[in-house]
Amino acid sequence: MKENKQKENQEYFVRLNLFQRIQHWMLLGSFILLAVTGLPMRFPDVRWLGFVYRLVGGLEVARTIHRIAAVIMIVGGLIHLGYILYLLKKNNFKILKAWPMIPTWKDAVDWWKTSLYYFGLRDSLPQYDRFNFREKFDYFAVFWGLPVMMLSGLVLWFPVFFGNHLPNLAIDIAYIAHSDEAILAISAIVLWHFYNVHYDPDKFPMSWIWWHGKISKEEIKKEHPLEYQRLILSDIADNSISNKQSLEINPKQNKR
Amino acid sequence: MQKVITLIFFFLTLLVSASAGIYQAQKFPLGVDNTQRCLRCHGMHNFTYVDSSKTLVNLTVDSTIFFSSVHGKLQCQSCHPGITEYPHNLLAAGKTTCASECHATKEGKPYDHKTVYETFLHSVHGKSLTGKDPDAPTCLTCHGGSAHVVQPVKKVMKVDEKMALCVSCHSNREMMVKHKVDPNAVSSYERSFHWKAIHYGYDKTAVCENCHTSHSVLPPENPYSTVNTANLEKTCGQTNCHPGAKMNFAMSNANHLEFMVEKKPVLRYEEKFFYVLTDGTLMMLAVGIVLDVQRKFGWIFLIKRLFVWLDRKTDQLGNMIVKVLKFIKKVLVD
Structure with missing residues (x-):
């Protein structure tokens, strides 16, 4: 693993600061708990899933865990929305500059060029910025999926309240949405996100950026070259908070 | 002298045989508190006979089970008033039904099953009582098969056992189709949270009888049915269930979602949307x-x-x- 290498000239950049990592940890923890306590409900015929309920001490306990994790996820989501607003304000609402995750025309072009590269029709990958089109896709899959889950989940949590005030079919719609979107979200995470950070032969067994937030110089040069160029060439007076904090370069030291 | 002795012997013989005859023709009244006397014969194992239609009729009453049943405190004559003396007429016991006057008391007041019987008679299952439909359930179908073993359903039966009573017929597709009952009722219930709770061992949930009642099951079109649109609010809002439920909540069909999906295009499109998206x-x-x-x-x-x-x-x-x-x-x- 990269952070264990004690190379002398290994430089590290901060890719995710502590606040960003905390948001991800909240999401990670709550997602796993929600998935584990929710899946047996979705697949009652699969016997080994029921083991989860027996493990925690019954359906009631699992239900409570699911709801606590849901609250954590909702709070995390709200924190993130607040964070985006903060970034926007910091950058005078220039959204392209403030929100690195915003999809741009470049991402569509990158997708095309990357596909050509995969088929052998281009020699090299296009140059990616801080977040490549795959990561942005991941982000927006969550940006769509989680509000769906949260809203439908709240309806199912308080069926009498929401049932009374919303149209007839609200509960049925929520039931279908919550079950089906859960499957999509879990599959997408286990398949796509896990590929990008675990199964990918370049990253296997795990990319540790989510833990310590640092990306090595090699990696950023190879995978996010435009971001690297920007960091090297920009001034410290650059307003963007994300870039400013990413400017810490630690020669020699690999300590976290 | 010999004539007198013969005459005396003759009259003695007459007297003895007459009294023997009188002894045989005499029946003994059973009196009150006679359960033990009845059980002397009826408590025997395999106490059976073959009746005129060549069926084997079992008259055994297991006394342990009987005394622990709800009827255990009653006298045999409460429900079998035709049996007043021993030996008794074989057929005098036969005309007892659950609606019979049984002179039972509950908490000091007279009690009978007449009201429930009437309700049941007017429900969709009541056709059994009129003898027209061999498939339909009778009182004994759900209440233990024999009046001598009846246990109180609410206290003794667990939720999944209660459900099993209804499911035993309602999951039989041919029977349901024959009687024009939707064969998917049970399978659609098995997709609901109420069923999933039972499946995972949590019994504070609704089974068939909580919404459809046990004795007055009526089709939703009937205005007296608990699952009629107008009455759903009350049914869902029962005390231990979803108090405060109003019409909109009650109109969700989360209990039998399949039926709603079939009826409402928005749900069908929603399902399709998620399939495609996923x-x-x-x-x-x-x-x-x-x-x-x-x-x-x-x-x-x-x-x-x-x-x-x-x-x-x-x-x-x-x-x-x-x-x-x-x-x-x-x-x-x-």
Whole structure:
């Protein structure tokens, strides 16, 4: 693993600061708990899933865990929305500059060029910025999926309240949405996100950026070259908070 | 002198045989508190006889079970008033039904099943009582099969056992179709949270009888039915269930979602939307992963592995064929 290498000239950049990592940890923890306590409900015929309920001490306990994790996820989501607003304000609402995750025309072009590269029709990958089109896709899959889950989940949590005030079919719609979107979200995470950070032969067994937030110089040069160029060439007076904090370069030291 | 002795003997014989005859013709009244006396014969195992229609009728009453049943405190004559003396007329016991006057008391007041019987008679299952439908359930179908073993349902039966009573007929598709009952009722219930709770061992949930009642099951079109639109609010809002439920909540069909999905296009489209979204997205992502892997290792890598695998499989197949042929040869030649 990269952070264990004690190379002398290994430089590290901060890719995710502590606040960003905390948001991800909240999401990670709550997602796993929600998935584990929710899946047996979705697949009652699969016997080994029921083991989860027996493990925690019954359906009631699992239900409570699911709801606590849901609250954590909702709070995390709200924190993130607040964070985006903060970034926007910091950058005078220039959204392209403030929100690195915003999809741009470049991402569509990158997708095309990357596909050509995969088929052998281009020699090299296009140059990616801080977040490549795959990561942005991941982000927006969550940006769509989680509000769906949260809203439908709240309806199912308080069926009498929401049932009374919303149209007839609200509960049925929520039931279908919550079950089906859960499957999509879990599959997408286990398949796509896990590929990008675990199964990918370049990253296997795990990319540790989510833990310590640092990306090595090699990696950023190879995978996010435009971001690297920007960091090297920009001034410290650059307003963007994300870039400013990413400017810490630690020669020699690999300590976290 | 001899004439007198013969006459005396004659009258003595008459007296003895007459009294013997009188003794035989006399019946003994059973009186009150006679359960033990009845059980003297009826408590025997395999106390049976064959009736006129050649059926074997079992008259055994297991006393342990009887005394622990709800009727255990009653006298036999409460429900079998026709039996007043011993020996008794074989058929006098037969005309008891659950609606019979049974002179029972509960908490000091007279009690009978007449009200429930009437309600049941007017429900969809009541056809059994009129004798017109052999499939329909009678009182005894759910209440233990015999009046001598009846246990109180609410206190003794667990939720999944209660459900099993209804499911035993309602999951029989042919019977349901024959009686024009929706055969998917049970399977659609098995997709509801109420069922899933039972499945995972949590019994504070609704089974069939909580919404449909046990004795007055009526089709939803009937204005007295608990699952009629106008009454749903009260049914869902029962005390231990969803108090405060109003019409909109009650109109959700989360208990039998399949039926609602069939009826409402918005739900059908929603389901289709999610199928397309899920499958489309995952296919796209899977293709992306495969492309990524193959570029890192080259198509050649994947194809080579495929060929190596195929090669091995054909080898195995070849070996198997050879073995089989050898075996056949051995059997035929030897």
